[in-house]
Amino acid sequence: MWPGAPGSRTTRLELFYDLVFVFAFLNVTTLTASHATPVNLYRCLLVLALLWWSWTGFARVGNAARADQGVLPVVGFITVGATFLLVLTVPTAFVDRPGGLHGPLVFAGCYFVIRMSQLAVFAWLERSDPPRRRTLLPRVAVPTTATVLLVLAGTVPARLADRPYAVMLQLVLWTVALLVEYVGGVTLARLWWVVVSAGHWAERHALMVLIALGESIIALGLGPKTGLPLTGPVAVAALLGILVVAMLWWAYFDTLAYALEQALHHARDPDVRRRLSRNIYTFLHLPLIAGTILFALGLKDLLADAASPETPSWGPPLGGFWVTVLFGGVGLYLLSLVGCALLVLRVVHWPLVITVVVLAAVAPVVAPIPELASFIVLAVVVSVGVVVETFREDGRRRRIRQLALEEQLASEAEQSHWRQQHL
Numbered sequence: 001m002w003p004g005a006p007g008s009r010t011t012r013l014e015l016f017y018d019l020v021f022v023f024a025f026l027n028v029t030t031l032t033a034s035h036a037t038p039v040n041l042y043r044c045l046l047v048l049a050l051l052w053w054s055w056t057g058f059a060r061v062g063n064a065a066r067a068d069q070g071v072l073p074v075v076g077f078i079t080v081g082a083t084f085l086l087v088l089t090v091p092t093a094f095v096d097r098p099g100g101l102h103g104p105l106v107f108a109g110c111y112f113v114i115r116m117s118q119l120a121v122f123a124w125l126e127r128s129d130p131p132r133r134r135t136l137l138p139r140v141a142v143p144t145t146a147t148v149l150l151v152l153a154g155t156v157p158a159r160l161a162d163r164p165y166a167v168m169l170q171l172v173l174w175t176v177a178l179l180v181e182y183v184g185g186v187t188l189a190r191l192w193w194v195v196v197s198a199g200h201w202a203e204r205h206a207l208m209v210l211i212a213l214g215e216s217i218i219a220l221g222l223g224p225k226t227g228l229p230l231t232g233p234v235a236v237a238a239l240l241g242i243l244v245v246a247m248l249w250w251a252y253f254d255t256l257a258y259a260l261e262q263a264l265h266h267a268r269d270p271d272v273r274r275r276l277s278r279n280i281y282t283f284l285h286l287p288l289i290a291g292t293i294l295f296a297l298g299l300k301d302l303l304a305d306a307a308s309p310e311t312p313s314w315g316p317p318l319g320g321f322w323v324t325v326l327f328g329g330v331g332l333y334l335l336s337l338v339g340c341a342l343l344v345l346r347v348v349h350w351p352l353v354i355t356v357v358v359l360a361a362v363a364p365v366v367a368p369i370p371e372l373a374s375f376i377v378l379a380v381v382v383s384v385g386v387v388v389e390t391f392r393e394d395g396r397r398r399r400i401r402q403l404a405l406e407e408q409l410a411s412e413a414e415q416s417h418w419r420q421q422h423l
Contacts, residue, residue: 043171262403
C-alpha cells in the first residue's frame with residue numbers, strides 16, 4: 001500500500017468506484033418519484049446524505065493512499081460490491097418488501113462494511129503513528145453507532161404496525177444516525193486527517209458534481225415513457241433541460257471550481273487546509289449535489305407528463321410539491337455556489353443571489369400554470385442570472401482562469417520532459 005503524494009490526481013480506479021454512484025443517484029430519485037410525498041422526499045435526502053458520507057470516505061482513502069496500487073484495488077472492489085448492494089436496497093431501505101432479503105438490514109449491513117473497509121485502510125497506513133492510532137477506536141465507534149441506529153430504524157417501526165408515530169420514529173433514528181456520522185466524523189478528523197493532495201481532493205468533488213449533473217441528463221432521457229413519440233412539447237422540454245444543466249455546469253466549472261482548488265493549494269497550514277476541505281467540499285458540496293438530484297427528480301416527472309397523451313400538450317399544472325422540488329433544487333444549487341464563493345473569495349455573487357430570490361418569488365406564481373410554461377420561466381431566470389454573473393466580473397475571472405491555464409501548461413511541460421527522459 002503506497003501513501004498518497006501532494007501532486008496526486010484522481011486515478012482511473014477511483015473513477016470506476018464512482019460509476020456505482022451514477023446508479024446510486026438514479027435509485028435515490030426513484031425512491032421519491034415512485035411515491036411523491038414530503039415524507040418520501042425527506043427519505044430521499046436522508047439516503048443521499050448517507051451516500052455522500054460514504055463517498056467522502058472513498059475520497060479520503062484515495063487522498064491518503066494510491067488507490068490503484070498494492071492491495072487497495074482488492075479492498076476497493078470489495079467495497080464497491082458492498083456499495084452496489086447498498087444501492088440496490090435503496091428502494092427498500094425504509095420499508096421492507098416481501099419475497100427477498102430484509103431491505104433495511106441489508107442496507108445497514110452494507111453501510112457498515114463500507115465504513116469499516118475505509119477505516120481498515122487508514123489503520124494500516126497509521127500503524128507506525130501512535131498518536132493517530134489512538135484515535136482509531138473512537139473512529140470505529142462512530143459508524144458502529146450509526147449502523148446500530150439504522151438497524152433500529154429498520155426493525156422497530158415495523159413492530160409498531162400502523163401506529164401514527166412509527167414513520168416519525170424511523171425518520172428520527174435515521175436523522176440521529178446521520179448526525180452521529182457527520183458531527184463525530186468531523187470532530188475526530190481534526191485529530192488525525194491531513195489533506196495530502198489539494199488537487200486530488202478538489203478534482204474528486206468536481207467529478208462528483210459532474211456525475212450529479214449527468215443524472216439530470218439521464219432524467220431527460222428516461223423521463224418520457226417507453227414507446228411514446230417525440231412530440232413538440234417533449235422536444236422543447238428536453239432542450240430547455242439541456243439549457244438549464246449547461247447553465248448549472250457553467251456556474252460551477254467556468255471559474256469557481258478553479259478558484260476553490262487554487263485556494264486549497266494556497267492553504268499550506270494543515271489546519272487551514274483541513275477546514276477549507278471540510279467547509280467547502282464536505283459540507284457545501286452536499287447541498288450542491290442535493291440540489292442537482294432534486295432538479296433531476298423534477299425533470300423526470302415533467303418529461304413523463306409532457307410525453308403522455310393523457311395530459312394536455314403543455315402538461316398539467318406543476319403544483320406546489322413539484323415546483324418546490326424543481327425550483328428549490330436549482331435554488332439550492334446556486335445558493336451552495338454563493339456560499340463557496342463567499343467563504344473562499346470573500347465576495348458575494350449578487351446575480352446568483354438575485355436569481356435565487358426571483359426563483360423563490362415566481363415559484364408560487366407558476367405553480368398553477370402548465371408544467372412546460374413553468375419550466376420556460378425557470379430556464380429563462382437561471383440563464384439570465386448565470387450570464388449576468390459571468391459578464392459582471394471585474395478581472396477576477398480572467399485571473400483565475402489564466403492561473404489555471406498556466407498551471408496546466410507547466411504540468412504538461414514537466415510530464416513531457418520526464419517522458420522524454422524515461423519512456
